[in-house]
Amino acid sequence: MYFLLLQRGYNTGDLSLVYPLARGTGPMLSTVSAIVFFGERPTPIALGGAILIAICVFVLSGDIRQLQKMGTGSTVIYGLLTGTIIAAYTLWDKRAVSTLLIPPLLLDYCSTLGRVALLAPFALRSWDKVRTEWSTHRLEAIGVAFLNPLSYILVLTALVFTPVSYIAPSREISVLIGAFMGTHLLRESDAPRRLFAAAGMMLGMIAIAID
Structure with missing residues (x-):
């Protein structure tokens, strides 16, 4: 669901809008x-960070009437x-690695197998597009296939012994990078x-992380 919703978002709008919305609301809700x-008790500073994130989500989205237009x-x-x-x-993975004691590498490996099984029918129905993408973006695909699971294995390892309220926001440093790439490299509007x-x-995430 995560990958499908994210790709749908990229299909319909700008990277610098979709990515911060997704990655900003995730740690707040987490x-x-x-x-x-889980009974975690973050400090008032961390809660203030969550509120700041919520406010910035609406600032990022812009005026509702303009968005409709x-x-x-x-x-x-x-x-x-x-x-x-x-x-x-994030909550499920925290329970999996810290309560059920599933090794992070095994959890990510099984999750990848599950995604392959679920997405294979979509790929087979559009096999010509898959071949075209592979021929034109092979290096990018290999890079994503290596870096994406590696980054999340590190997150899962940290979740074994660290509260969610620390890890969820600290991994969102990519929000600023995504917004910068969308507005500068892709020339998206309203930079x-x-x-x-x-x-x-990002400041809200830092406030949560220093709890």
Whole structure:
């Protein structure tokens, strides 16, 4: 669900809008859920960081009426849904590695097998597109295939002995990088507001992480 929703979001809107929305709401929801379900007790500074993230999400999204005119409403929905999925799988993975004691490498390996099984029918139905993408973006695909699981194995390893309210926000340093790439490399519009909001979200994440 995470990968499908994120790709749908990228299909309908700008990277600098979808990515910060998804990665910003994820740690906020993870922190709140960890308090409710796992009994974690972050300090007022961390809670302030969560509120700052929520405010910046709306700043990043812009005026609701303008979004409707621009036709970006579905983009915002995909971003928020992706953030919700991030929070859900973060909580589940925390339970898996710290309570059920599943080794991080094994958990990521089985998750990859599950994604292959679920997505294979979609790939087979569009095999011509798969071949085209492989021939034109082979190096990029190999890079993602290596770096994506490696990064999350490191996250899972940290979750074994660290509260969710620390790990979930600290891994979102990529929000600023994603916003920068979207506005500078991809020449997406409204750069000052989006970068300002992304920076505010980053400060909120730092506040949560120093709890």
